[in-house]
Amino acid sequence: MRTLVLLLCDMLLLVCTEKERGGKLIYWFNSYNTEIIKVQGEKVVQKVFDIYSQSGSYGLTPREGQENMSLDIAEAFQNQTNLLIEAGVGIGKSFGYLIPALLINRYSQKPIIIATSSIQLSEQIYNDAKFISEKLGFNYMQIVLGMGMNNYACKLKSFKLIEENRDVDTPDYFIAEGVAKGEIQLRSDTQESIEDNSWSKVSVSHCRYERCEYRHSCNFYKMRMQIKYHHTSVIIVNQDLFVRDIIKRNQTGDGLITNIKALTIIDEAHNFEEKVRSALTESFTIKSINLTIDRMISLFDHKSESNDHIQKFEIIKRRFYYMFQEIDRLIIKLIENGSSDSERFPIHTVHSDFSREIILLGDLQATLSLFDEDKKGREIDEAVQTLDKFLTLFSTLNGDVEENLVWVKKDNHNNHCIEFCPKNIDEVLFNNLFKLKGSVILTSATLCQSGNDIEDKYSYIKKSLGFEGVLGDPQTSPYDYVNNSIMYVANDLPIYRAGDDGNRLEYLDEVLKRIIDLCDITNGRTMVLFSAKEDLQYLVGKLGLIQTRWEKVIQKSGSNQDSVIQRFRESKGVLFGTGIFWEGINIQGPDLIQVIIVKLPFPVPTDPVMEYKMNNCNDSFKEVLIPEMLIKLRQGTGRLIRSETDKGIISILDSRLCEVANREYRLDVLKALPFKTVTENLGVVKEFAESKLNSTFSEVS
């Protein structure tokens, strides 16, 4: 009965807060709402205790780290605080947050939001949420997987494409037909990896919503409606979508996902800073700029009686043209000098006087503000936003605006794009997420550094994200790293030196010989992780000329991660990869018994983001470069032991880490990684392989 009364009050509160913001009644209800949440929180804490004390009857396996995590989350909800908690590999992280989250949804009747960093993980959480809800007897739960619109197929676009396309043998026609028949609803439904360009012809871009005749059989529309009208218990979204939504909610007061929720969980939070940055980054190629300006010219033609705008737009277009020419020259020079191996190129030297363009853009904005909105309302809104972005870009390059970082990078088609985003992601997150009402839980297996106390351990991630709240005890992995693993550090390879007098090729040639030795010891079943694409490409070129006992499985540009992994598992060979292969891969059992790290994954200091972070601390090496390297290294080495019975070798071929090199970060690395037996002797590695992994060889041979 009490619960019912509390729920009714809670529902009334929602109605009131929408209609009568600021009134006394609201104040009363808000303070009462805190009480309601406290009572709900107490129930959740108690229920979590009950579930774990009778885990067998729920069909769950008890795990100490998982129980601690669940209780920390329940308490954070009860106290309406945020929580940062590291959950080591094997504690069952997703169950650890799903159990309290589903209970919180049950008691509060409000959705739970889970934001993740990849589609694969979202799908796994979706399945886990279904599983847990069944175990807890919550069979009515509505769980929605909401991806970015680009992942969904649009029937309307596909039917149009079929209508216009006479050549039925083209791949585009084939895909459009699959969408029209309902066989392809998501990009992941396509068998082969599909080119971005082809997919963009059928993916959702400008949805017509209620005006679309296909909406009732459209997954995108269904997802939006379920979320919009809160017919959901759990909403699983990618971090990109989530970030855009919280920003929109705080700017307009209306977010699709984040308006009413009981709890927010950010999984894989070690990626969150970069995901937020990418969600807030504006990107322009010369092609996209020209297209947008042409569209704006025709809008002005339609709306304005004078022709002034044509000349103004032409001047701006020309300025962009020369800017991109200068950028092209600059990047070629940087690459030739080998002075930047970052994906983002700094463009300090492009700075020049953009005052004239700023004045012209201001004039165009003023003209635009006089247009009546009739039928062209959306185009006018888009033009306002675009002019605003151009203005921000020119003002940033001009040095008038200091809150943005600008850089150039290559897009998927190898075109240069100029990008800018806010410098202070920590402030953005603090203002738009952490300081607001409601609990936000951030978790990942790699949030901590090797600090002396809990503050120290979380300090880097806390600062980077602008986090404010409670720091949970890191829950360590239950796996037996002492008996099941060994870490080898090469002590006799050349130390890598970048730059003009560098030794990159000599270093890589020696590394290749050691990779072959190590992969022979394990007879393949190894993943070799590179920090730089160019290093991978160089070694792959060399490997092509060498006969090996094991098959080489190579990650190529644009290759589909799942099919590369499948090939690797089937072949029991050696996978050579970079980028996405450092994290999120879960290969249990004897298919993967060694991970080789070619070079310690220090970030590139010339990367504009790193440069900015480094300029804003006292000791950039200790406070930025080492923490960034450790997070990535922990992710990469974390691919090895994925179950209680997994065994294997971590090999680090960067001799800066060996004992005699005596680098200041050696101890940090050894403390941060779970591998307790460390050797610099290949003989010891062989002995380990023979004694511990021999059974693995026979199991699979």
Ligand code: SF4
């Ligand atoms: S509802 Fe939107 S996304 Fe779905 S088919 Fe129609 S226009 Fe495309």
